[in-house]
Amino acid sequence: MTKTGAMSRGLISTGSPFEQTAGYSRAVVQGDWCFVAGTTGYDYATMTMPDSVEQQARNCLATIAKALAEGGFAMADVVRARYYVTDRAFVARVFPILGEAFGDIRPAATMVICTLNEPEMKIEIEVTALRRTA
Numbered sequence: 120m121t122k123t124g125a126m127s128r129g130l131i132s133t134g135s136p137f138e139q140t141a142g143y144s145r146a147v148v149q150g151d152w153c154f155v156a157g158t159t160g161y162d163y164a165t166m167t168m169p170d171s172v173e174q175q176a177r178n179c180l181a182t183i184a185k186a187l188a189e190g191g192f193a194m195a196d197v198v199r200a201r202y203y204v205t206d207r208a209f210v211a212r213v214f215p216i217l218g219e220a221f222g223d224i225r226p227a228a229t230m231v232i233c234t235l236n237e238p239e240m241k242i243e244i245e246v247t248a249l250r251r252t253a
Contacts, residue, residue, distance in 0.1 A: 127150065128147065131147070143156055146189075151252075152249055153190045153196070158244050159235065159236075160176065168239045172241040173212055179242060187248055195224055196249060198249045199228070202244050203233050203244075204242050205235055226246070
C-alpha cells in the first residue's frame with residue numbers, strides 16, 4: 120500500500136494495467152474507511168477473463184478480499200456492496216456466490232443490470248468497508 124497525504128491516505132493496486140491507464144486505485148484507505156473500486160472478473164495473475172459469470176464473481180470477490188487485506192481490512196468489515204451484472208439471468212446465478220461471501224456480514228447492497236466496459240465482462244462489484252473497533 121502506498122501512503123499519501125497527512126491524513127493517512129493509502130492507495131492499493133493490483134498491478135492491473137487499467138489502473139494506470141484510467142488513473143485509479145483498486146482501493147483507497149482513508150482513516151477507518153476502505154473504498155474498493157469496481158472490480159471485474161479478471162484473473163490479474165494471467166490477465167484472462169473466465170467465460171462464466173460464476174467464476175467472474177469468484178474472481179471479483181478474491182480480488183476485493185486481497186485489496187481489503189492489504190489495507191488492513193477483512194470482508195467482515197464491508198458495510199456497502201454494489202453489484203453490476205450485464206444480464207438479468209445472471210442475478211440468480213451469482214446470488215449463491217454472493218451469499219457465501221456476505222451472508223453473515225449482510226452489507227447494504229444494490230444490484231444493477233447494465234452494460235459494462237468490455238463485452239466479456241459479466242459482473243462488476245464494488246464495496247466500502249469500515250474498520251471495526253471491536
